Amino acid sequence: xxxxxxxxxxxxxxxxxxxxxxxxxxxxxxxxxxxxxxxxxxxxxxxxxxxxxxxxxxxxxxxxxxxxxxxxxxxxxxxxxxxxxxxxxxxxxxxxxxxxxxxxxxxxxxxxxx
Amino acid sequence: xxxxxxxxxxxxxxxxxxxxxxxxxxxxxxxxxxxxxxxxxxxxxxxxxxxxxxxxxxxxxxxxxxxxxxxxxxxxxxxxxxxxxxxxxxxxxxxxxxxxxxxxxxxxxxxx
Numbered sequence: 417x418x419x420x421x422x423x424x425x426x427x428x429x430x431x432x433x434x435x436x437x438x439x440x441x442x443x444x445x446x447x448x449x450x451x452x453x454x455x456x457x458x459x460x461x462x463x464x465x466x467x468x469x470x471x472x473x474x475x476x477x478x479x480x481x482x483x484x485x486x487x488x489x490x491x492x493x494x495x496x497x498x499x500x501x502x503x504x505x506x507x508x509x510x511x512x513x514x515x516x517x518x519x520x521x522x523x524x525x526x527x528x529x530x
Numbered sequence: 531x532x533x534x535x536x537x538x539x540x541x542x543x544x545x546x547x548x549x550x551x552x553x554x555x556x557x558x559x560x561x562x563x564x565x566x567x568x569x570x571x572x573x574x575x576x577x578x579x580x581x582x583x584x585x586x587x588x589x590x591x592x593x594x595x596x597x598x599x600x601x602x603x604x605x606x607x608x609x610x611x612x613x614x615x616x617x618x619x620x621x622x623x624x625x626x627x628x629x630x631x632x633x634x635x636x637x638x639x640x641x642x
Contacts (some may be wrong), residue, residue, distance in 0.1 A: 521573030
């Protein structure tokens with residue numbers, strides 16, 4: 417089944433404790449992206465990757481890191497989480513071939529930083 | 531002015547009603563327009579995809595794009611309780627630009 421998976425689905429942590437949220441897709445997509453979704457603010461892009469070893473900042477990159485060492489994986493790293501990073505996070509992927517940029521979303525990771 | 535504006539609702543309708551959801555946008559470079567549906571505790575899933583102006587119909591759903599007015603709509607006919615979800619519009623300028631710009635979403639509840 418074609419899908420985007422994220423782990424963990426739920427995470428409660430404390431300020432300053434480094435964490436990684438994993439994202440994996442099995443559709444051989446080139447483009448992958450991380451979003452956060454907050455009430456009243458909608459979906460905002462954190463980082464994106466056009467292909468292996470190619471990443472760039474989205475609209476709200478502060479406090480986050482990403483890496484793209486393999487095509488299928490795109491982990492999101494919070495080196496020192498803070499309470500304002502409490503949010504619902506989505507990973508998405510697409511073929512990235514230009515004319516049709518349909519993005520497939522993962523199930524989401526709900527993060528709480530105390 | 532925000533790039534994409536979408537009335538957040540909430541919108542509550544009786545079963546069988548016709549629902550109209552709308553977004554306006556300011557970036558004239560947008561060419562590809564999408565509607566995503568997001569059920570509670572789930573990730574968004576693509577519902578409709580339209581290129582440039584015009585209408586597209588898929589079952590009970592119709593997407594309309596009016597580029598001259600920078601206005602897009604999603605119509606749901608014979609709405610069902612299973613249509614209760616948040617609907618997000620999204621758009622993109624295409625080419626090598628893969629970024630989607632989303633509206634904030636409209637929460638729709640269809641009451642049996």
